[in-house]
Amino acid sequence: MNAENVIEVKNVKKKFKVYFDKGSSLKEKILFQNRNRYEDRFVLRGINFNVKKGEAIGLLGKNGCGKSTTLKLLSRIMYPSEGTINIKGRVSSLLELGAGFHPDMSGRENIYTNASIFGLTRKEIDKRMDDIIKFSELEEFLDNPVRTYSSGMYMRLAFSVAINVNADVLLIDEILAVGDVSFQTKCFEKLKEIKAKGTTIIIVSHSMGQIEQICDRAIWIEDGLIKEEGVPKFVGQHYLVEMEGKRLEKIEEEFQEKLDEQNINDEKENIMSIKNVRNARIQSFCSSRAVRTGNGLVNFINVKLYNKEGKETIVFKSGEEITVKMNFRSNLEGIKSNFAVSFSRDDGLYCYGTSIYKELDYLVDIDKTEEVTMRILNNGLLQGKYLLNVGIYAEDDIEYDVIWNVSEIQIMSERVDEYGVCRLEHYWQVDELKLVNSIEVTSIGE
Numbered sequence: 011m012n013a014e015n016v017i018e019v020k021n022v023k024k025k026f027k028v029y030f031d032k033g034s035s036l037k038e039k040i041l042f043q044n045r046n047r048y049e050d051r052f053v054l055r056g057i058n059f060n061v062k063k064g065e066a067i068g069l070l071g072k073n074g075c076g077k078s079t080t081l082k083l084l085s086r087i088m089y090p091s092e093g094t095i096n097i098k099g100r101v102s103s104l105l106e107l108g109a110g111f112h113p114d115m116s117g118r119e120n121i122y123t124n125a126s127i128f129g130l131t132r133k134e135i136d137k138r139m140d141d142i143i144k145f146s147e148l149e150e151f152l153d154n155p156v157r158t159y160s161s162g163m164y165m166r167l168a169f170s171v172a173i174n175v176n177a178d179v180l181l182i183d184e185i186l187a188v189g190d191v192s193f194q195t196k197c198f199e200k201l202k203e204i205k206a207k208g209t210t211i212i213i214v215s216h217s218m219g220q221i222e223q224i225c226d227r228a229i230w231i232e233d234g235l236i237k238e239e240g241v242p243k244f245v246g247q248h249y250l251v252e253m254e255g256k257r258l259e260k261i262e263e264e265f266q267e268k269l270d271e272q273n274i275n276d277e278k279e280n281i282m283s284i285k286n287v288r289n290a291r292i293q294s295f296c297s298s299r300a301v302r303t304g305n306g307l308v309n310f311i312n313v314k315l316y317n318k319e320g321k322e323t324i325v326f327k328s329g330e331e332i333t334v335k336m337n338f339r340s341n342l343e344g345i346k347s348n349f350a351v352s353f354s355r356d357d358g359l360y361c362y363g364t365s366i367y368k369e370l371d372y373l374v375d376i377d378k379t380e381e382v383t384m385r386i387l388n389n390g391l392l393q394g395k396y397l398l399n400v401g402i403y404a405e406d407d408i409e410y411d412v413i414w415n416v417s418e419i420q421i422m423s424e425r426v427d428e429y430g431v432c433r434l435e436h437y438w439q440v441d442e443l444k445l446v447n448s449i450e451v452t453s454i455g456e
């Protein structure tokens with residue numbers, strides 16, 4: 011083992027046996043008793059990392075990627091299927107809430123059993139008892155059985171023991187989340203303190219804030235392998251961007267499925283009367299949050315969004331082109347109308363709005379027009395969820411048809427260095443001071 015390392019994880023793989031269903035009723039169990047089939051599922055597929063003394067490492071990754079399994083392997087609750095793990099010194103851990111506690115024993119008795127699991131003798135525990143109790147702030151509950159404790163109280167007790175056993179390596183799994191705000195802050199301060207004293211810490215957390223606060227390095231696990239390792243702020247940003255990308259991919263998939271369904275329904279409707287088609291379509295293109303007002307003399311019959319490639323979608327990149335196509339029908343002849351389009355953020359903040367009349371002093375002759383299109387060449391919206399609003403108005407501003415929230419759109423961005431609602435096109439300029447005087451002074455001195 012390299013002298014400066016406290017932990018060395020080499021090509022560690024971990025597989026679990028996953029049994030196929032044997033049936034739940036007695037009949038099924040008898041019928042399928044030979045069905046003792048299982049498959050080996052690799053949760054970790056070969057991970058390698060080293061940790062130096064006093065380093066704090068944050069493990070991150072989506073649910074089920076193998077973070078807790080890694081901690082359990084480090085704490086020797088389980089063993090790798092392949093590969094090796096070497097750890098120097100005493101390991102203390104806070105893995106599952108209440109693990110290592112006996113529910114019928116008092117808090118005080120549990121301190122003895124729990125601390126002895128971490129290798130302390132009774133004498134050593136007696137010496138630290140006051141510190142453990144003081145840190146947990148559970149003085150008045152200490153002689154009650156721990157089954158009467160809340161999850162936060164469990165955590166207080168477990169944390170107080172784990173940090174008072176003079177461990178060289180401390181492993182913490184997503185447990186600090188159940189503490190109240192003041193105790194969480196106290197725990198973080200304590201972690202920083204014991205880290206400064208040279209304890210090595212490995213922490214699993216879904217809170218990037220927690221990882222950035224105390225970790226020197228983050229390790230992102232995906233599909234049982236290390237995807238990225240490095241400065242917590244950057245690894246965290248890449249991880250969050252990828253998670254958001256996956257969420258939006260799913261939204262886009264669901265939208266396309268809904269579109270296919272809608273097309274099938276539209277085909278069926280084509281054999282119905284034209285009036286019915288109109289009524290059905292009026293409802294189907296609006297989001298579930300749509301709010302519609304107006305006298306209905308002219309009505310939208312479809313509002314669709316397209317990307318630059320001409321694909322109908324609701325997911326766009328920040329800065330990408332967005333095309334809004336509006337179809338309508340009039341119940342009267344000879345009507346001229348104004349068309350308005352606007353965007354609000356999901357929380358209701360109005361972002362941008364305009365109309366063809368205000369911008370071009372032009373009214374659309376409804377009898378002669380089939381479709382009105384607005385092309386946004388460069389949407390300046392930052393990452394987030396936005397709502398599209400559309401309206402058809404008479405020349406005197408009377409509302410024919412106004413639909414707020416007609417579509418919900420998602421804007422995605424890989425940039426994490428901008429804040430607010432929209433991008434303001436800009437550039438930076440830095441003019442350096444001309445240090446003429448100081449040069450002159452130097453030359454006089456010479």
Ligand SMILES: Nc1ncnc2c1ncn2[C@@H]1O[C@H](COP(=O)(O)OP(=O)(O)OP(=O)(O)O)[C@@H](O)[C@H]1O
Pocket residue numbers: 026027028053071072073074075076077078079080
């Ligand atoms: N004893 C076990 N037997 C079978 N499968 C297991 C066992 N322990 C864990 N797994 C599986 O291993 C995978 C990784 O689990 P693990 O608890 O390490 O994930 P995690 O990254 O900590 O997830 P989370 O963020 O949800 O806590 C999961 O698919 C889980 O179902």
